Amino acid sequence: MAALAPPVAAIRVAVRRALADLPPGGPVLVACSGGADSLALAAATAFVAPRTGRTAGLVTIDHGLQEGSAQRAAAVATWAREVGLAPVESVRVEVAGRPGGPEAAAREARYRALAEVAHRLGAAALLTGHTRDDQAETVLLALARGAGPRGLAGMPARRDLDGVPLLRPLLEVGREQTRTACAVLGLSPWEDPHNADPSYARARVRADLLPALVRALGPGVLDNLARTARLVAADNAVLDGLAAAALADVRHPDGGLAVRGLADLPAAVRGRVLHAWARELGAPPAALSHRHVTALDALVTGWRGQGAAHLPGGLRVLRRDGRLAAIVPR
Incomplete structure (x- = not known):
């Protein structure tokens, strides 16, 4: 028997670990665009899930932007059924008219x-194919934007x-490993042109900044x-x-917050309380x-007696009678 290629083995191990923490129940669904990362994840899940007594399916989203x-979504769905994933669904979404830029609107x-x-x-769960490289890009973008912890x-x-x-089972798996796994398995990933479009910050980080850091x-x-x-995530949890x-x-019985109690909190904790x-x-989180x-x-x-603080969603917060009180729009 030929030895299993290390990238294929690494991805299967990552999926097995992720599924091990789930209680018994319904199917696990892989979100698959047809790109190398999600395609390698879907292939691994199709192999691992039945061997752990689980049903695994797939969902592919057609954003209608290209x-x-x-046809790409239909091809992904057809492949998924051929490898034994079920249920399989292809869903068309409307991106236009949603808040935020194109990336944020498509993601939402x-x-x-x-x-x-x-x-x-x-x-029982949704699985996405975000990799270690995606995580590195996310951290760099957050740092550049001053996003904090x-x-x-x-x-x-x-x-x-x-x-x-x-x-996200693949956060410790490299993007190159998913590409190699697809090649070993005879899979042909779809290359999303948005990933190479320099008008997107993440694409610039992927094409220019990360390679420069590696060099x-x-x-x-x-x-x-x-x-x-x-x-940082572990510190955030605490x-x-x-x-x-x-x-x-x-918290005050009327729903407001006591100013004296807030003032006594460490700044890092107080900011999280207010958030x-x-x-x-x-207030919309985004x-x-x-x-x-x-x-x-x-x-x-x-x-110093200042007026209300204005929050997204038309909310206003005032300080009065020793507490913060919200004025919610009707």
């Missing part, structure tokens, strides 16, 4: 569609997507960036736990930024 996108449409399919099929934590290996676990610092820089994300407890302590409270009030939290914090630590 010529031939419907994609994840909304994935969550809807997962709920309808009773999926939340951004530097990168993409979590597991998060909740509208009540469905979203898993200057060696290939270990990719692992180091991904490791940084894991370390701080988020402290902030959740602090939010409960400073979490703003989200509770209905629009809620550092400057909004800073404006809230100024009502606590830099109070």
Whole structure:
């Protein structure tokens, strides 16, 4: 028997580990664009899932942004059925008219569609093909944008997507490994032209910045960036736990927050409390930024009788009678 190619083995091991943490239940669904990363993930899941007593299916999203996108989605779905994945669905989404730039709008449409399919099929989890290289790109973009610890934590290996676990089994697998795995398995990945379009910041990081860092610092820089994300994520988890407890302590019965209690908190915890409270009030997470939290914090630590802090979604927050109070638009 021929030895299993190391990249194929690494991806299968990563999938097995991800599935091991799931309780028994419905199918696991692979989100697959047809690119090398998600195609290698889908192939590994088709192999691993039945051997662990699970059903595995696939969902491919047609964003309708490129010529031939419907044919590409149909080809992915056909391949998935041929390798034994079931259920298999191809979903067309509308990107135009959604908030944010093209990348953000496509991402929002994609994840909304994935969550809807997962709920309808009773999926135990959704799997995406984000790799170590994607994680390194995410950390660099967050650093450049001054995103702070939340951004530097990168993409979590597991998060909740509208009540469905979203898993990223390949965050410790390199992009080159997924390409090699596809070649070994005889798969022909689709090359998304957006990934090479210099009008997108991530494409510039992928084509120019990461290769320059590797040349200057060696290939270990990719692992180091991904490791940084894991370390920061662990710190974030602790701080988020402290902030959740602090939010409960400073909450006023009328829904506001006690200023004195907020002022006594360490700045790192207080910022998280204010961020979490703003989200509770209905501020859209994607629009809620550092400057909004800073404006809230100024009502606590830099109070000079100033007016309301304005939050996304038309929300306003005032300081009165020793507490922060929200004015929610009707």
